[in-house]
Amino acid sequence: MSADPALPAPARPSSLTDRFSRGLQAPICLTWELTYGCNLACVHCLSSSGRRDPRELTPAEARGVVDELHDLQVFYVNIGGGEPMIRPDFFDLISYAVDRGVGVKFSTNGTMLTRERAATLAGMDYVDVQISIDGADAATNDDVRGRGAFRAARQAMDNLAEAGFGPFKISIVVTRHNVAQLDAFERLAESYGAQLRLTRLRPSGRGADTWEELHPTQEQQRTLYHWLLDRPNVLTGDSFFHLSALGEPLEGLNLCGAGRVVCLIDPVGDVYACPFVLHEEFRAGSVRDAGGFTRVWRESELFTELREPQSAGACASCGSYDACRGGCMASKFFTGLPLDGPDPECVHGHGEAALEQLKLQPVVVPHPGPGHSKTRKPTAATREPVFLTLSRRG
Amino acid sequence: MSPTTTAAFDAGLPYELHPQVAIRPEAFGGLAYHYGNRRLTFLKAPMLVELVEALGEYPSARAAIDTHVPEPRRPAVERALSGLLASEVIRVR
Numbered sequence: 181m182s183a184d185p186a187l188p189a190p191a192r193p194s195s196l197t198d199r200f201s202r203g204l205q206a207p208i209c210l211t212w213e214l215t216y217g218c219n220l221a222c223v224h225c226l227s228s229s230g231r232r233d234p235r236e237l238t239p240a241e242a243r244g245v246v247d248e249l250h251d252l253q254v255f256y257v258n259i260g261g262g263e264p265m266i267r268p269d270f271f272d273l274i275s276y277a278v279d280r281g282v283g284v285k286f287s288t289n290g291t292m293l294t295r296e297r298a299a300t301l302a303g304m305d306y307v308d309v310q311i312s313i314d315g316a317d318a319a320t321n322d323d324v325r326g327r328g329a330f331r332a333a334r335q336a337m338d339n340l341a342e343a344g345f346g347p348f349k350i351s352i353v354v355t356r357h358n359v360a361q362l363d364a365f366e367r368l369a370e371s372y373g374a375q376l377r378l379t380r381l382r383p384s385g386r387g388a389d390t391w392e393e394l395h396p397t398q399e400q401q402r403t404l405y406h407w408l409l410d411r412p413n414v415l416t417g418d419s420f421f422h423l424s425a426l427g428e429p430l431e432g433l434n435l436c437g438a439g440r441v442v443c444l445i446d447p448v449g450d451v452y453a454c455p456f457v458l459h460e461e462f463r464a465g466s467v468r469d470a471g472g473f474t475r476v477w478r479e480s481e482l483f484t485e486l487r488e489p490q491s492a493g494a495c496a497s498c499g500s501y502d503a504c505r506g507g508c509m510a511s512k513f514f515t516g517l518p519l520d521g522p523d524p525e526c527v528h529g530h531g532e533a534a535l536e537q538l539k540l541q542p543v544v545v546p547h548p549g550p551g552h553s554k555t556r557k558p559t560a561a562t563r564e565p566v567f568l569t570l571s572r573r574g
Numbered sequence: 575m576s577p578t579t580t581a582a583f584d585a586g587l588p589y590e591l592h593p594q595v596a597i598r599p600e601a602f603g604g605l606a607y608h609y610g611n612r613r614l615t616f617l618k619a620p621m622l623v624e625l626v627e628a629l630g631e632y633p634s635a636r637a638a639i640d641t642h643v644p645e646p647r648r649p650a651v652e653r654a655l656s657g658l659l660a661s662e663v664i665r666v667r
Contacts, residue, residue: 196618199602206598208605208614253598255607255614281596283612306609 200433200441203487206252206477208441209417211455212245214270215262215447216552220289221386222314222325224353224394226456227446228385228551229262236447239269241468245445246277248473256283256306260455262447262552265292271300278306287312287351289329290336298339302346310349310377311336316364320357324394341372349415351377356393359400362407366414377415378408380422383514383524384456388548391515401527402426422507422523425500436509439464439486443477451476453486456510459548493520500528507531516545581666583656585639588667590630595663599623606663615661621647622654626664 217232218225237245249257257277264270264286274284283306290311293301301307311333315321318330340348350369352358358365362378369376383391396404405423408414408430418432433441438453445451449467452458464483465476477483495506506512507523515524516538522530538545591597594610597617604623606615617623625642632638635655643651658664 196602196616199600204600204605253596253605255596255598255605255609256612281609283609306612308612 197433197435200437201435201487201489203440203483206249206254206474207443209258209437210249210254210443210445211258211260212445213260213262213447213455214242214264214273215267217266218261218263218289219266219291220263220326220329221554222329223390224314224324224355224381224385224387225553226382226385226387227260227262227458228548228553230554231552232262232266233448233552236267237449237467239272241449242269242273243276245449245467245473246273246280246282248467249277249282250280252474252477254282256285259284259286261287263289263292265297271297274307275304278304284308285310285349288336289325290333291329293336293339295339295342298336298343298345301340302343308349309340309345310351311340312351312353314353314355315358316361316368320361323357324353324355337372337374347373347375349375349377351379353381354378354396354404355381356396356400359396359404362404366411375413375415377417378404378420379417380419380508380511382456382508382510384510385458385548385551386553388514395525398527398529398532401525405430405527419508422504422525423527425504425527429503434503435505436507438462438509439483443483445473451480453482454510456508457513458551459513459546461513461546491520493518494530494534495520495522498522498528498530513546514548516543583635583652583659585636585652585655586634588629588633589635589638589655589659589664590667591626592662592665597623597627606658608662611662613661615658615663617658617663618654622651625651626655626658629664630667 213227215232215236216229218229221230265288277284285308287310301309313321313330313333314324321330352365365376381387381391381395401423405426408420409428412431416432420430421432421434424430424434442454443451444455445467446458451464451466451473453462453464464480467473469476492501492506495501507526509519511524512519515535517524517534522534524531524535592608595606595608598605603617603619606617621643625638628642629635629638639648639651
């Protein structure tokens with residue numbers, strides 16, 4: 181989404197923001213994860229991907245979803261996974277979508293983006309490619325994404341550049357270990373004529389187990405905020421709106437869009453409030469239900485509830501509430517914090533204080549479970565069928 | 575703004591919805607998506623959606639505004655059209 185004169189000033193509560201909070205006829209930003217299969221095993225994977233799920237949507241069902249998105253005038257879809265290029269019908273499906281006027285932006289780790297495929301993509305209209313890396317060098321990147329991942333991603337970028345694809349995107353999840361490389365990421369993007377995209381690490385999927393050691397410190401958050409403020413052209417998918425409490429609002433809508441302007445369709449067709457809440461509590465329905473995706477989006481109990489006015493709870497007395505609106509629902513949920521309180525990374529430290537409070541007692545922290553991870557660590561979470569674990573934190 | 579934007583909005587000229595733009599009506603107004611530059615723009619009033627879609631049928635933007643927009647809102651609507659021209663939601667005919 182871009183800055184636009186027809187938009188209100190960001191973050192200030194406006195009738196438009198309020199309207200968005202109450203939901204739309206169809207999502208503005210829809211993420212569709214095509215498969216849980218992945219040839220990497222990133223330690224922060226939001227969807228705990230690894231193995232394909234036998235229940236994944238068939239090619240015919242997937243085309244049916246595209247038809248629905250076309251009818252709903254969803255202008256583009258953000259495709260991810262897993263590694264979406266693993267699906268044998270990947271190219272058929274994105275061609276089908278583009279032909280129906282549903283633009284495709286897809287995220288890939290680049291390992292399967294050969295020269296031939298780069299050339300195919302370069303010949304398609306309305307397809308954007310986003311290559312994920314999490315470090316500006318192999319050491320930093322591969323610590324998170326696995327050995328060889330950096331080299332493969334760079335090869336994919338080279339292939340796109342060579343094929344004349346045009347400005348692709350380089351997408352980075354900001355961690356404690358790569359904040360110092362922001363300028364290096366910017367130089368890398370510039371060297372390809374690519375667009376830089378930074379997003380926020382959430383304690384979702386396998387990220388639940390690595391968030392504590394990977395999420396940026398308060399000082400790093402401030403550095404990031406000022407860096408982003410100086411670079412309105414760096415894309416963020418609106419993910420750092422909790423930083424707007426530091427002062428001038430960042431670009432974007434600055435609200436939690438879960439179930440209001442965004443949602444997720446997972447590989448088996450389940451619809452969740454956002455890509456970071458793959459948990460039964462935030463499952464609104466399935467595209468396989470009667471009425472399909474449209475009915476889930478417009479009528480599901482969960483989404484209806486999310487579109488009602490939300491309580492500011494413990495944040496009500498904070499002068500920054502209008503700026504950050506309490507932050508990210510997924511981050512609160514998977515750290516065990518109440519949804520009507522501060523974000524765990526609240527810039528005023530209210531989240532850290534709340535997490536300290538949690539440490540004082542054994543508390544049930546919702547856990548995303550092992551998901552489709554290939555290697556299951558013998559943790560309490562994997563033994564517990566309802567994906568809840570007793571955590572004493574720290 | 576797009577580098578292809580050349581002229582400022584002039585209500586005396588004829589405009590039309592850009593052929594690469596699709597509009598999805600919403601209760602607050604509508605979403606305009608430009609398939610060429612991939613930009614999403616919010617139209618903040620249903621009346622603005624109606625106006626933008628009708629622009630092509632009038633000899634000038636002013637004629638369209640006079641028909642579709644109540645007088646007190648005309649200056650605001652002209653400013654909105656100026657923004658929509660800059661983001662290529664509308665173009666000179």
